[in-house]
Amino acid sequence: MEFTLKTFIFYGFALMTIASALAVVTVRNIVHAAFALMVTLFGVAGLYVFLQADFLAATQVIVYVGGILVLILFGVMMTSGRLEMRIHIERGQLLLGGGISLALLMLLLTVIANTPIWKNLTDDGTQLAPTTERIGQLILNEKFLLPFEVVSVLLLVALIGAALISRKEVRD
Amino acid sequence: MEINLLEQIVIPIIKILFIAHLLIIGVMAMIWSERRVSGWMQDRLGPNRVGPQGLLQPIADGIKFLFKEDLIPNHVDKPLYVLAPAMLLVPAMITIAVVPFGSSITIPGLENPILLQIADINIGILFILAITSLGVYGVVIGAWASNNKYSLLGGLRSSAQMISYELTLGLAIIGVLMLSSSLSLRTIAVEQGAYPWKWNFLIHFPAFLAFTTAMFAETNRLPFDLAEAEQELVAGYHTEYSSMKFAIFFMAEYMNMIVGSAVVVTLFLGGWHFFGLENVGGEGSILAGLISFAIFFIKTGIFLFVFIWVRWTLPRFRYDQLMNFGWKFLLPVTLTSIVVTGTLWVVVKENKQLWIGIGNVVAAFIVVAIVAGMLAMDNNSKSAVQSTPAAAPLRGLDAVE
Numbered sequence: 416m417e418f419t420l421k422t423f424i425f426y427g428f429a430l431m432t433i434a435s436a437l438a439v440v441t442v443r444n445i446v447h448a449a450f451a452l453m454v455t456l457f458g459v460a461g462l463y464v465f466l467q468a469d470f471l472a473a474t475q476v477i478v479y480v481g482g483i484l485v486l487i488l489f490g491v492m493m494t495s496g497r498l499e500m501r502i503h504i505e506r507g508q509l510l511l512g513g514g515i516s517l518a519l520l521m522l523l524l525t526v527i528a529n530t531p532i533w534k535n536l537t538d539d540g541t542q543l544a545p546t547t548e549r550i551g552q553l554i555l556n557e558k559f560l561l562p563f564e565v566v567s568v569l570l571l572v573a574l575i576g577a578a579l580i581s582r583k584e585v586r587d
Numbered sequence: 588m589e590i591n592l593l594e595q596i597v598i599p600i601i602k603i604l605f606i607a608h609l610l611i612i613g614v615m616a617m618i619w620s621e622r623r624v625s626g627w628m629q630d631r632l633g634p635n636r637v638g639p640q641g642l643l644q645p646i647a648d649g650i651k652f653l654f655k656e657d658l659i660p661n662h663v664d665k666p667l668y669v670l671a672p673a674m675l676l677v678p679a680m681i682t683i684a685v686v687p688f689g690s691s692i693t694i695p696g697l698e699n700p701i702l703l704q705i706a707d708i709n710i711g712i713l714f715i716l717a718i719t720s721l722g723v724y725g726v727v728i729g730a731w732a733s734n735n736k737y738s739l740l741g742g743l744r745s746s747a748q749m750i751s752y753e754l755t756l757g758l759a760i761i762g763v764l765m766l767s768s769s770l771s772l773r774t775i776a777v778e779q780g781a782y783p784w785k786w787n788f789l790i791h792f793p794a795f796l797a798f799t800t801a802m803f804a805e806t807n808r809l810p811f812d813l814a815e816a817e818q819e820l821v822a823g824y825h826t827e828y829s830s831m832k833f834a835i836f837f838m839a840e841y842m843n844m845i846v847g848s849a850v851v852v853t854l855f856l857g858g859w860h861f862f863g864l865e866n867v868g869g870e871g872s873i874l875a876g877l878i879s880f881a882i883f884f885i886k887t888g889i890f891l892f893v894f895i896w897v898r899w900t901l902p903r904f905r906y907d908q909l910m911n912f913g914w915k916f917l918l919p920v921t922l923t924s925i926v927v928t929g930t931l932w933v934v935v936k937e938n939k940q941l942w943i944g945i946g947n948v949v950a951a952f953i954v955v956a957i958v959a960g961m962l963a964m965d966n967n968s969k970s971a972v973q974s975t976p977a978a979a980p981l982r983g984l985d986a987v988e
Binding site: 444446447450453460469470473474476477480481482485486488489492493545547 | 664666667708709710713714716717718719720721723724727728730731739742743746747750753757770
């Protein structure tokens with residue numbers, strides 16, 4: 416395998432993703448964990464760029480890093496402003512989580528072992544076309560218009576429901 | 588894969604260095620002009636002692652900040668406390684990477700013309716939205732790590748505000764994207780052409796206003812600076828910061844303003860185009876490139892002046908006003924603008940831009956009227972209930988008065 420600048424940056428992103436993902440599950444301070452999760456999600460976005468999935472990469476950052484994680488942080492800060500906020504792990508949770516992780520690892524290893532061509536994956540410099548236009552055509556014009564609209568309505572219902580539940584009732 | 592050293596490495600590095608330095612110098616210029624223009628607007632002089640017309644004042648300020656003791660209070664969360672200013676500065680700086688600051692220059696001997704832009708990526712707008720959404724972390728992390736209740740309150744206010752107005756920011760540009768059918772900022776700027784009546788700010792006037800307003804909110808500038816309202820929160824999220832760390836928060840704010848202005852100029856004000864000057868020197872010549880850059884520079888400068896102007900014109904919003912304005916006025920206006928633009932685009936056959944422009948303004952007026960009417964009705968029914976303080980938890984301050 417030739418070692419170019421591109422592979423160097425790729426391994427940088429991969430290392431960043433894995434290291435911060437480890438930090439998410441090992442760090443005791445909940446805000447530090449949330450911060451590490453941000454680095455992980457950002458690293459995944461970087462990996463998408465290497466797959467030439469430009470739209471997906473940008474959306475990953477907008478939705479997960481810019482939206483969901485901010486809300487998580489927001490929630491943590493609203494519920495507790497103290498620095499000593501710690502995570503307590505029970506033994507039962509440890510066993511359950513470890514079991515699920517182990518099963519997932521086995522599944523992934525099976526997939527990797529059964530993928531015959533992964534050794535041949537070298538960068539041949541192919542530039543794929545930008546994906547945004549194709550995604551837009553598929554969602555709004557061709558195959559997936561109905562599922563897309565159904566999902567939008569579902570999200571709208573969830574949104575209104577959330578607003579209704581979180582709102583303090585004003586009775587007269 | 589062969590790498591053309593000059594075209595793929597050297598020239599981009601030169602562009603990056605140029606823009607990064609221009610941004611930092613721009614921050615210095617903004618600090619100076621903010622103080623001088625503020626002085627002018629308040630009928631006083633402002634700093635005019637250091638250098639001619641006080642031009643060296645930002646450098647003096649910078650040196651002062653650098654030599655101040657870098658204080659880290661004992662009660663803070665040290666790693667995040669140190670990281671927070673950088674978390675704010677980095678997104679502010681890298682957004683400029685996709686903004687085109689001029690046309691292109693053709694130099695004989697090179698394969699491709701040099702674009703006056705660091706990276707013309709296909710998803711330019713999405714990149715900007717993505718990076719802008721990172722900016723909130725600097726504020727939130729800094730506020731939390733300071734372990735100070737005023738900082739935390741400032742951070743909470745700021746993050747709620749940024750999340751609310753980010754929606755408007757994203758929705759306001761959908762109309763622009765529909766007409767130019769591209770996410771690349773260069774294409775959007777080229778589509779608008781040289782004549783002001785074809786620029787997007789006339790075609791999408793309500794969206795332009797909404798975008799600009801949301802940008803003021805995103806940069807935490809007056810009238811949206813609730814995150815650092817001095818009278819209420821000491822200094823908000825950067826209360827515990829001193830020395831160069833405080834200065835970096837400050838620099839990030841100005842950089843956000845500069846980059847935001849550049850984005851507005853590109854999206855709505857025709858980018859580097861201006862009528863009468865589009866053919867000077869011929870396509871691709873160095874002169875044409877320089878002129879296009881100068882036009883972009885001047886447009887951005889004018890917009891930055893508007894930032895300062897607004898600061899001394901409008902007082903700060905109250906928190907409930909801020910949220911009402913964002914969710915009940917800006918959001919419906921931008922949403923209607925999308926629907927109107929899309930509908931007229933399909934229905935109208937001739938003079939599309941004219942009719943979309945008119946339709947957008949009319950629709951925005953109708954929406955504002957409806958919302959205002961609904962709010963007025965709501966207030967009337969509420970004033971009957973107001974005698975019980977529990978009914979209006981958010982308006983506690985009014986009740987005290």
